[in-house]
Amino acid sequence: MTAKYAAVKPKRVKMRGENVTVFYGNKQALHGVTLDIAANKVTALIGPSGCGKSTFLRCLNRMNDTIEGARVEGVITLDGEDIYAPDIDVVELRARVGMVFQRPNPFPKSIYDNVAYGPRIHGLTKNRAELDEIVEKSLKSAGLFDEVKDRLHDAGTGLSGGQQQRLCIARAIAVSPEVILMDEPCSALDPIATARIEELIDDLRKNYTIAIVTHSMQQAARVSQYTAMFHLGSLVEMGETKIIFTSPKERRTQDYITGRFG
Amino acid sequence: MSALGVAYIIIVFGLAGFFACRARARLLEQRGQKMHSLPLYYGWWAFFVTSAPALLFLLIWTISSDLYLERRAFSHLAAQNAAAQNAASAVAGVAASGAAPAQSAGFGLEKAVLSDLVKNLPALGGNIADYAQASYASVRKKLLTAKNIALVENGRNYMLPLAVEWLETRRILQKTGGAAAIILAAFAFVGSFYYVRPAFRARNKVERVIISTLFLASLLAIATTIGIVLSMLFQTVHFFESVSPRAFFFGTVWDPRFSTAAGEAGATGRFGLVPLLAGTLYIALVAMIVAVPVGLFAAIYMAEYASPGLRSVIKPLLEILAGIPTIVYGFFALMTIGPFLRDISAALAGGQSFIQAQSVLTAGLVMGIMLIPFVSSLSDDIITAVPRALRDGSYGLGATQSETVKKVVLPAALPGIVAALLLAASRAIGETMIVVLAAGVAANISFNPFAPMTTITVKIVNQLTGDLEFDSPQTLVAFALGMTLFVLTLLMNIFALYIVRKYREHYE
Numbered sequence: 001m002t003a004k005y006a007a008v009k010p011k012r013v014k015m016r017g018e019n020v021t022v023f024y025g026n027k028q029a030l031h032g033v034t035l036d037i038a039a040n041k042v043t044a045l046i047g048p049s050g051c052g053k054s055t056f057l058r059c060l061n062r063m064n065d066t067i068e069g070a071r072v073e074g075v076i077t078l079d080g081e082d083i084y085a086p087d088i089d090v091v092e093l094r095a096r097v098g099m100v101f102q103r104p105n106p107f108p109k110s111i112y113d114n115v116a117y118g119p120r121i122h123g124l125t126k127n128r129a130e131l132d133e134i135v136e137k138s139l140k141s142a143g144l145f146d147e148v149k150d151r152l153h154d155a156g157t158g159l160s161g162g163q164q165q166r167l168c169i170a171r172a173i174a175v176s177p178e179v180i181l182m183d184e185p186c187s188a189l190d191p192i193a194t195a196r197i198e199e200l201i202d203d204l205r206k207n208y209t210i211a212i213v214t215h216s217m218q219q220a221a222r223v224s225q226y227t228a229m230f231h232l233g234s235l236v237e238m239g240e241t242k243i244i245f246t247s248p249k250e251r252r253t254q255d256y257i258t259g260r261f262g
Numbered sequence: 263m264s265a266l267g268v269a270y271i272i273i274v275f276g277l278a279g280f281f282a283c284r285a286r287a288r289l290l291e292q293r294g295q296k297m298h299s300l301p302l303y304y305g306w307w308a309f310f311v312t313s314a315p316a317l318l319f320l321l322i323w324t325i326s327s328d329l330y331l332e333r334r335a336f337s338h339l340a341a342q343n344a345a346a347q348n349a350a351s352a353v354a355g356v357a358a359s360g361a362a363p364a365q366s367a368g369f370g371l372e373k374a375v376l377s378d379l380v381k382n383l384p385a386l387g388g389n390i391a392d393y394a395q396a397s398y399a400s401v402r403k404k405l406l407t408a409k410n411i412a413l414v415e416n417g418r419n420y421m422l423p424l425a426v427e428w429l430e431t432r433r434i435l436q437k438t439g440g441a442a443a444i445i446l447a448a449f450a451f452v453g454s455f456y457y458v459r460p461a462f463r464a465r466n467k468v469e470r471v472i473i474s475t476l477f478l479a480s481l482l483a484i485a486t487t488i489g490i491v492l493s494m495l496f497q498t499v500h501f502f503e504s505v506s507p508r509a510f511f512f513g514t515v516w517d518p519r520f521s522t523a524a525g526e527a528g529a530t531g532r533f534g535l536v537p538l539l540a541g542t543l544y545i546a547l548v549a550m551i552v553a554v555p556v557g558l559f560a561a562i563y564m565a566e567y568a569s570p571g572l573r574s575v576i577k578p579l580l581e582i583l584a585g586i587p588t589i590v591y592g593f594f595a596l597m598t599i600g601p602f603l604r605d606i607s608a609a610l611a612g613g614q615s616f617i618q619a620q621s622v623l624t625a626g627l628v629m630g631i632m633l634i635p636f637v638s639s640l641s642d643d644i645i646t647a648v649p650r651a652l653r654d655g656s657y658g659l660g661a662t663q664s665e666t667v668k669k670v671v672l673p674a675a676l677p678g679i680v681a682a683l684l685l686a687a688s689r690a691i692g693e694t695m696i697v698v699l700a701a702g703v704a705a706n707i708s709f710n711p712f713a714p715m716t717t718i719t720v721k722i723v724n725q726l727t728g729d730l731e732f733d734s735p736q737t738l739v740a741f742a743l744g745m746t747l748f749v750l751t752l753l754m755n756i757f758a759l760y761i762v763r764k765y766r767e768h769y770e
Contacts (some may be wrong), residue, residue: 061658063654063657063658066653066654066657068569068570091660091661091662092660093660094657094658094659094660095659095660096660098658098659098660099654099658100658101651101654101655101658103651105649105651105652105654105655106655107652107655107656107669107670107673107674108652108673108674109673117656117659117661117669117670118659118660118661121659121660121661121662121665121669122660168655171655171659172658172659175659175660
């Protein structure tokens with residue numbers, strides 16, 4: 001199946017997937033998807049459940065490697081470099097392409113140690129002061145610092161759901177990634193916490209490239225500059241968000257956005 | 263008819279109630295009545311109402327009538343016994359003045375003889391009342407020739423009327439009780455029809471019955487434990503009447519000196535716990551040093567690295583290791599590990615072996631092997647239970663697999679692992695057979711792991727096997743040792759539970 005490509009192409013491409021096909025065992029989850037992720041923009045991946053949008057996202061930092069029986073075909077590049085090439089260190093790749101998951105998953109450690117986890121394993125700091133600085137900066141970028149500055153050494157699991165998710169974002173930022181992948185980051189949160197995360201995503205765009213999977217049309221419309229519509233493991237259409245939401249080329253996109261299926 | 267036969271009849275009544283009431287409930291439903299519950303529930307409630315009270319009555323009746331008969335017979339026996347003693351002393355010309363020997367030293371024995379007689383007399387068959395006037399010797403002879411049952415020789419003639427009376431009364435009481443229970447069940451059967459009406463909430467009642475049954479089951483388990491502890495406690499208190507707690511808990515010499523062998527008066531032996539406790543803890547420590555790293559690493563490999571196919575082979579294999587009886591491990595220690603260590607130490611030292619075949623090291627090593635599957639299987643389950651989301655979070659930050667295991671998975675699983683290790687440690691402390699065969703029975707205090715030592719459990723076995731009267735400190739010390747062991751493992755288990763509870767909320 002050939003994906004219909006939107007006329008508008010992003011100016012600066014950070015990541016590109018070409019003809020990406022994914023199998024889980026014998027089941028094909030993704031059929032030759034070709035898609036660009038624009039630098040310093042938010043790209044939203046939308047589509048009904050099981051359409052392959054999360055699968056595609058997980059290919060971008062090779063998280064599918066950890067799933068038994070998963071197989072990825074096609075080419076995915078980061079700054080023009082094939083991330084599935086044999087000489088690529090997957091561990092280093094994941095430091096460059098961070099990920100925030102559907103459910104907040106803070107480690108059973110203190111707030112400080114959660115954020116310091118990445119810098120520590122990658123040896124990014126030389127001394128405690130530098131580490132403190134990274135932790136503070138990351139928590140500030142995630143808009144969490146003011147709420148937790150007095151209890152940095154309390155358990156991260158003791159925070160509220162929205163705070164936990166922002167902690168996970170801070171944790172991802174702490175290793176200074178170039179791209180942040182978000183897999184339905186607000187699906188387990190209430191509307192107020194969701195609004196805070198959305199504001200945060202808009203702020204982060206200045207320094208990071210963001211790809212976000214979401215089930216909420218409104219969220220895609222609010223936070224993203226580009227939107228890619230998936231259906232049954234294929235890319236239906238990709239383009240500037242305002243165009244996709246006002247005058248989509250594809251009938252299926254139109255139907256999905258207006259709530260006729262999904 | 264025996265109590266068991268009566269119980270069967272009651273259950274038949276119950277089943278009849280079940281079917282009758284279920285059928286009636288169905289009938290009412292067909293007639294258009296809106297029943298509260300399904301017909302099945304009316305059936306079960308009828309079964310319960312019909313059988314439970316009658317069975318309970320039967321149980322209480324049987325137990326209390328037995329107790330009553332025994333008490334009555336023994337009080338008569340005491341009177342007869344005293345009379346016979348008095349007569350005997352009168353014949354011997356000794357004045358029967360002073361305290362009458364109402365319960366002489368042999369009275370406990372006589373009770374046992376009478377109970378035995380009562381147990382075996384029905385085997386002769388025929389009319390039991392005929393034997394009331396027979397002599398004990400003739401009855402004994404008859405039992406021996408006809409049924410090949412041997413009674414003790416020194417029974418008394420006056421026991422026979424008592425035994426006959428006991429049996430006759432028991433027969434009557436059984437008949438009355440059985441009849442009463444059956445009548446009760448019959449009435450309840452008829453009465454259970456009362457419950458089959460639309461407004462009756464049979465479903466909720468059955469739920470209550472189920473809850474009560476489950477509660478009773480757990481109560482039974484707890485009651486048994488309490489019973490075991492109490493029986494040990496009484497014997498322990500008895501022991502401390504002859505040996506001071508200080509000498510027991512702080513004594514450094516274990517030399518129980520069986521009084522018959524010692525001969526001299528007052529040679530009660532010394533019951534120092536310290537060498538046994540030291541041996542127990544030392545051997546358990548060596549075992550844990552072997553079992554913890556190997557078991558834990560195996561668990562990490564199985565949970566994190568092994569492919570599902572490999573895991574499905576390795577895990578059952580390891581669990582087979584857990585099924586080997588400990589006595590077999592004992593053989594292994596005695597025949598293989600012990601001599602191997604001895605020979606290898608001889609080779610290392612050039613002729614003179616410094617590891618004895620029976621040693622702390624041998625026992626600890628083999629016990630450690632025994633504990634490996636225990637540690638690895640429990641830890642594997644705990645590690646696998648750590649949510650995948652935590653691993654993903656770590657991989658997503660660019661951590662390697664071993665970094666993820668070390669910094670995220672293990673800390674998250676730690677409380678569970680510690681609890682598993684403490685459980686393994688309590689097994690090591692309670693282990694007996696391996697130590698008997700591999701570490702010997704010598705109660706030494708030593709820090710040399712190459713020398714033999716022994717443990718609390720081994721000494722319990724030593725003290726309780728053999729021909730000893732049951733009220734000497736030499737025997738009773740086993741209960742004090744058992745109690746100590748129990749308290750030790752109990753504390754460890756409580757500590758394990760405490761750790762699990764305290765850190766459980768850390769993930770999810």
